[in-house]
Amino acid sequence: MTIKSKTITKGFIIAGLLNMTVLVFSRFFTNSVIPESDPDVMSNFGLLMIVIWGLAYISIAKNYHNVKWLVGVFAVEKFIYGLIWIKWILNNNVLDVFAKDKMAGMFYAIYGVNDWIFFIFFILVFFRLSNTGNKE
Template structure:
């Protein structure tokens, strides 16, 4: 895979995390934290933004931080698992009834996390094979 393509994917991962600002209406949407007050509290949403900034920060130098890319994969795995668990034990339509933007957020955030878990894992393995850090 080309370095440019990987860099773009890091930027997209970061921008996707930053969209939490839109879904949460800059942390004023009370429905998101109401339905998952542990993972998606306003503090949790802020940390999603911080992770997004971290992805953007290393986008052009990802090949120098293999182990950080591994941390990104673990982080996405944890969020993906949290979302899957939430989906198995909650009713998404209840969120949509209360707030459409929150419903859309809950419907897609875990899919995004699982996709970028695969991407970050791929990059970590790729970097592990091309250089021994």
Template sequence: MTLTNKTITKGFIIAGLMNATVLIFSKLFTNSTIPEFDPGIMSNFGLLMIFIWGLAYISIAKNYNKVRWLVGVFAVEKLIYGCVWINWMLNNTVSDVYERDILAGLFYSIYGMNDWVFFIFFLVVFVRLAKVKDNS
């Protein structure tokens, strides 16, 4: 399957919109359950930064090919969040979160899967851009 430029642009926009869902899960940063279960990463400041990363993805959607290394940074960022999520899942019980708040439970259930999907997407785009650069 070949990724077209249009598809990649849509991928960056979707990645950004997925990050923006933090506004829903956090109830516009008023949901105290999310930060309670992981105060180091998912504090309200951390949730705000997830939203900001999403804006960064959207901001380069049409010009991603001009910022190859930034796409690489996005891949590393998603890798880190994916690893943090796995560590959290191994050391916590998501059903405890669901008991406190359904949106927080959903957030903890899916955020890492989202990060792994977009890690792969950003990595594929980065590698593609590196190949184009090497051929020019």
């Protein structure tokens, strides 16, 4: 499967923009249900760091081929968030979060799916860069 360079660039931008949706779900960090539901990972500081990761994805969108190892770091980061989400889903009831706040419930229902999708995207880009010697 070959992914075109323009598609990869768009993928980095989409990944970044989806991270920015944290601002919507958290109502610009005023939604207390998200941090209450997972204070270790999804504190307001944690949510801010998700925004920062999103800015990092966007920042390399047109030059990703020059930073293969950073793309690899992005894949590891998404893998970790994906695992943390699975652990959270297995140990919590998302319906309880929905009962407290619909936006927080939607956030917890979908954030890990997003992380797994972009883990796959970043790892595919990383392997493509590894196979092409970073020459796009």
